[in-house]
Amino acid sequence: MFARTYYGTHPDMMAGASNADLRDRYLIHDLFREGACVLAYTHADRLIIGGVRVGAGPVSLPRQQEPPSAAGRSLLERREMGIFNVGAVEGVVTVDGTAFALAPKHCLYVGMGADEVVFSGSGARFYLASSPAHRAFPTRRIGLDDAAILVRGTAEEANARRIHQMILPGTCDSAQLAMGLTILEPGSVWNTMPPHVHERRSEIYFYFDLPDVAQDRVVHFMGQGEATRSVVLQDGEAVISPPWSIHMGVGTRAYAFIWTMAGENLDYSDMDVLDLCQLM
Numbered sequence: 537m538f539a540r541t542y543y544g545t546h547p548d549m550m551a552g553a554s555n556a557d558l559r560d561r562y563l564i565h566d567l568f569r570e571g572a573c574v575l576a577y578t579h580a581d582r583l584i585i586g587g588v589r590v591g592a593g594p595v596s597l598p599r600q601q602e603p604p605s606a607a608g609r610s611l612l613e614r615r616e617m618g619i620f621n622v623g624a625v626e627g628v629v630t631v632d633g634t635a636f637a638l639a640p641k642h643c644l645y646v647g648m649g650a651d652e653v654v655f656s657g658s659g660a661r662f663y664l665a666s667s668p669a670h671r672a673f674p675t676r677r678i679g680l681d682d683a684a685i686l687v688r689g690t691a692e693e694a695n696a697r698r699i700h701q702m703i704l705p706g707t708c709d710s711a712q713l714a715m716g717l718t719i720l721e722p723g724s725v726w727n728t729m730p731p732h733v734h735e736r737r738s739e740i741y742f743y744f745d746l747p748d749v750a751q752d753r754v755v756h757f758m759g760q761g762e763a764t765r766s767v768v769l770q771d772g773e774a775v776i777s778p779p780w781s782i783h784m785g786v787g788t789r790a791y792a793f794i795w796t797m798a799g800e801n802l803d804y805s806d807m808d809v810l811d812l813c814q815l816m
């Protein structure tokens with residue numbers, strides 16, 4: 537059912553970890569296979585991350601397979617999900633018979649208890665993130681225009697960007713899932729500068745919209761502030777940030793990324809910002 541399971545890690549495990557170890561533990565790749573819904577399971581606040589590339593026909597969200605008591609039931613029986621159109625063409629997500637057309641970069645929140653989720657639209661690409669939920673909130677579409685927007689950074693610092701808060705209190709209610717989309721201005725390349733940690737939530741960054749998918753890269757920084765490490769990502773890849781890890785990146789050119797958080801609270805401002813002089 538899951539292409540990969542990612543286990544939790546201790547900060548001490550960063551010491552001596554090779555780049556291959558870091559990629560194995562934190563990098564989520566190969567999410568987009570034509571006609572398939574690829575899912576990865578992480579023990580980071582039990583987030584499920586997925587990708588869908590629609591081919592000739594519609595693609596369904598898989599149903600639970602384990603344990604036997606849950607087999608055949610909806611994956612969202614006790615979960616909620618955010619779905620973003622991360623492709624270039626409009627796509628459609630149908631939830632229990634209701635079709636939601638999603639333009640590129642628009643999002644759908646799917647509440648706990650939804651039974652059938654079907655993706656359609658030839659060539660459409662969707663990014664999915666799901667966390668456990670304790671309560672059903674209404675399924676709804678959130679356009680980029682519906683988001684609360686934080687304008688951050690400057691061109692001089694090469695980090696001018698717009699943070700679109702899409703699944704967060706005030707824009708869309710959820711049980712614990714928080715998601716948004718940050719778009720860098722042309723010429724700006726640094727995100728989440730200065731970086732922060734939030735002990736009470738895990739976070740996953742998914743990078744996309746790199747201008748040249750063959751050549752452009754994002755160098756993503758992780759680890760504790762005093763012992764930073766880096767992972768190089770391509771377009772369409774995601775990286776897990778444990779609650780003890782910073783998460784910031786620099787691209788070879790401007791790009792966009794989707795941030796997903798889950799954990800103890802939905803307070804976006806619950807973060808400890810590091811001074812750049814603390815980074816080592």
Ligand SMILES: O=C[C@H](O)[C@@H](O)CC(=O)C(=O)O
Binds near residue numbers: 718729
């Ligand atoms: O916890 C918040 C997340 O890391 C992002 O919203 C930060 C971000 O998009 C940015 O500053 O560029």
